[in-house]
Amino acid sequence: xxxxxxxxxxxxxxxxxxLLASGCATMRGIDEHTDFNPAGKISxxxxxxxxxxxxxxxxxxxxxxxxxxxxxxxxxxxxxxxSDPLILGYSTARxxxxxxxxxxxxxxxxxxxxxxxxxxxxxxxxxxxxxxxxVVGGFVTRVYAGGTAGDSDLAIQLEAxxxxxxxxxxxxxxxxxxxAARTKDYFLFAAKWRMPSDPLHAISQAIASDMGTQVQDWxxxxxxxxxxxxxxxxxxxxxFSRSDPVPAPRQSQEGAMQDESKPRPAGAF
Numbered sequence: 001x002x003x004x005x006x007x008x009x010x011x012x013x014x015x016x017x018x019l020l021a022s023g024c025a026t027m028r029g030i031d032e033h034t035d036f037n038p039a040g041k042i043s044x045x046x047x048x049x050x051x052x053x054x055x056x057x058x059x060x061x062x063x064x065x066x067x068x069x070x071x072x073x074x075x076x077x078x079x080x081x082x083s084d085p086l087i088l089g090y091s092t093a094r095x096x097x098x099x100x101x102x103x104x105x106x107x108x109x110x111x112x113x114x115x116x117x118x119x120x121x122x123x124x125x126x127x128x129x130x131x132x133x134x135v136v137g138g139f140v141t142r143v144y145a146g147g148t149a150g151d152s153d154l155a156i157q158l159e160a161x162x163x164x165x166x167x168x169x170x171x172x173x174x175x176x177x178x179x180a181a182r183t184k185d186y187f188l189f190a191a192k193w194r195m196p197s198d199p200l201h202a203i204s205q206a207i208a209s210d211m212g213t214q215v216q217d218w219x220x221x222x223x224x225x226x227x228x229x230x231x232x233x234x235x236x237x238x239x240f241s242r243s244d245p246v247p248a249p250r251q252s253q254e255g256a257m258q259d260e261s262k263p264r265p266a267g268a269f
């Protein structure tokens with residue numbers, strides 16, 4: 001009798017954990033499942049997610065985007081001293097390009113894989129010669145590859161130039177990290193976190209998606225968020241909530257509001 005009650009209790013707890021897992025799988029890339037073994041401990045598995053803040057937009061267009069833009073992507077330049085920087089710059093830029101392709105941001109988006117690492121003047125000349133309206137490149141400013149056993153960290157600065165005028169149209173920076181997998185043991189169950197097979201690729205995809213959303217809003221206007229994205233934002237804002245309020249802009253003697261920290265957008269478009 002006691003054994004049947006224990007089994008019933010474990011089944012009930014398992015159902016509760018399944019419901020919690022289905023309600024908590026809110027972050028992009030999370031996959032959860034629960035393993036139930038009546039003879040052992042319940043295990044709740046979760047994939048780790050990319051911890052990041054929203055992109056820092058330094059320069060952005062002031063007018064609507066032209067229709068039917070042709071955009072050329074070039075490999076990123078790695079500014080950190082490391083071995084094989086060309087491979088990292090190429091693979092990171094290609095991940096951003098593939099993510100933007102899946103988001104369908106531009107109708108014509110080409111990747112120049114045989115080009116040298118990003119240099120502003122050379123990239124603009126190359127894109128202009130290929131008939132592109134805009135060229136996208138950037139820098140990998142920080143990278144730490146912890147693999148599947150340690151923390152991984154990646155920071156990207158992305159730039160986009162108008163090929164006709166050479167002016168800077170977009171400038172964004174963002175970083176993300178994936179902490180090492182861990183396990184928390186409780187009395188009746190254990191929560192276990194799993195690492196992706198390629199953490200740097202996962203971080204690149206998350207950053208590319210965030211930056212792509214900024215450009216997508218410029219192209220077609222803000223799109224309605226899905227239910228998953230709404231919950232994702234709420235959880236992210238809760239985890240990375242501001243501890244200090246943002247001070248209000250100073251007011252001049254004439255009463256005009258001044259905000260010296262606001263970046264001035266380029267006038268290319």
